[in-house]
Amino acid sequence: MTLLEVKNIDKHFGKKIGLSQVSFNVAAGHIVGLIGPNGAGKSTAMRAITGLMSYSAGTITLDGQPVTFSDHQALDKVGNLIEYPSIYPNLTAFEHLKLYAMDTKTPADFKDLMHRTQIDGDNFGKRKAKHFSLGMKQRLGIAISLIRQPKLVILDEPMNGLDPQSVHDLRNLIRNLANDGVAFLISSHLLDELQKLVDDVVIINHGKIIETATITEFFSHDKIRWVFETSDNEATVKLAQAHGWAVTTEDDHVQISGAENLQEVITAINTIDVQIKTVNTVTGNLEKSLLDMLATDDKGA
Ligand SMILES: Nc1ncnc2c1ncn2[C@@H]1O[C@H](COP(=O)(O)OP(=O)(O)OP(=O)(O)O)[C@@H](O)[C@H]1O
Numbered sequence: 044m045t046l047l048e049v050k051n052i053d054k055h056f057g058k059k060i061g062l063s064q065v066s067f068n069v070a071a072g073h074i075v076g077l078i079g080p081n082g083a084g085k086s087t088a089m090r091a092i093t094g095l096m097s098y099s100a101g102t103i104t105l106d107g108q109p110v111t112f113s114d115h116q117a118l119d120k121v122g123n124l125i126e127y128p129s130i131y132p133n134l135t136a137f138e139h140l141k142l143y144a145m146d147t148k149t150p151a152d153f154k155d156l157m158h159r160t161q162i163d164g165d166n167f168g169k170r171k172a173k174h175f176s177l178g179m180k181q182r183l184g185i186a187i188s189l190i191r192q193p194k195l196v197i198l199d200e201p202m203n204g205l206d207p208q209s210v211h212d213l214r215n216l217i218r219n220l221a222n223d224g225v226a227f228l229i230s231s232h233l234l235d236e237l238q239k240l241v242d243d244v245v246i247i248n249h250g251k252i253i254e255t256a257t258i259t260e261f262f263s264h265d266k267i268r269w270v271f272e273t274s275d276n277e278a279t280v281k282l283a284q285a286h287g288w289a290v291t292t293e294d295d296h297v298q299i300s301g302a303e304n305l306q307e308v309i310t311a312i313n314t315i316d317v318q319i320k321t322v323n324t325v326t327g328n329l330e331k332s333l334l335d336m337l338a339t340d341d342k343g344a
Pocket residue numbers: 056059060061079080081082083084085086087088232
């Protein structure tokens with residue numbers, strides 16, 4: 044069931060395009076990764092969704108209710124942790140929850156929330172936030188974002204600056220909360236960071252969505268590639284392009300993917316006057332697939 048629907052959003056900063064016809068959905072209980080390089084438009088999209096920024100065209104609806112810069116009612120169902128949570132150095136975790144629950148009609152049960160976000164251990168207790176590690180602060184931030192019992196939590200680059208153990212703990216926490224039915228929209232410029240966590244990916248580049256897919260569909264891009272060394276790499280590249288295969292060159296090698304099988308590529312190369320000196324098969328890599336996708340998009344831009 045669609046919880047968040049973002050449809051044809053445009054945002055301009057003067058003459059500069061921030062977002063162009065941005066559309067994607069977040070289903071209830073799903074973890075969606077909003078992935079793109081620096082400056083792609085991730086924060087801009089998140090700010091529009093959380094009503095922090097106006098947009099010039101399109102619609103955003105949450106649970107069927109509109110979200111605009113001036114209409115925030117739907118945002119009662121959203122928790123967000125955009126960049127850093129506001130954490131007060133002299134308050135304990137419990138005191139933070141009490142503070143953030145003050146204007147909430149039906150806050151979550153504090154003890155249960157502290158338990159679910161693992162901020163009820165010995166490390167927390169009576170300690171003030173100024174003594175928390177970054178990972179502890181992130182977990183407290185997530186607990187704060189859950190105070191209103193939201194259906195959707197928006198996290199902008201939540202893994203930034205965390206050590207590997209804290210990243211692992213944060214992933215488990217998010218997965219457990221999603222299993223309880225909370226949907227997440229999480230931005231990152233690092234696919235590696237999110238690929239173990241997300242159900243769906245939304246890839247953004249230059250303010251445009253270039254791919255929306257389930258993580259399984261996205262993994263299917265993770266194709267086998269064939270790396271050729273030939274007597275005429277330039278002619279090989281042209282040939283691959285004419286067949287509609289993905290092709291890149293690196294040093295003296297031509298890398299081709301997207302054909303049915305290796306034989307098809309070899310047969311095609313044999314039709315032109317080019318000798319194959321070496322060929323190696325390499326299995327794919329998701330981060331590389333994303334970089335290739337962005338590079339192809341950049342060429343078309
Ligand atoms: N208030 C603003 N005024 C002018 N331009 C802006 C403003 N906010 C964002 N932009 C521009 O819009 C583009 C998208 O920025 P945005 O911060 O959304 O990217 P991002 O994907 O979140 O990048 P990062 O990973 O670096 O945070 C960038 O080119 C940025 O310079």
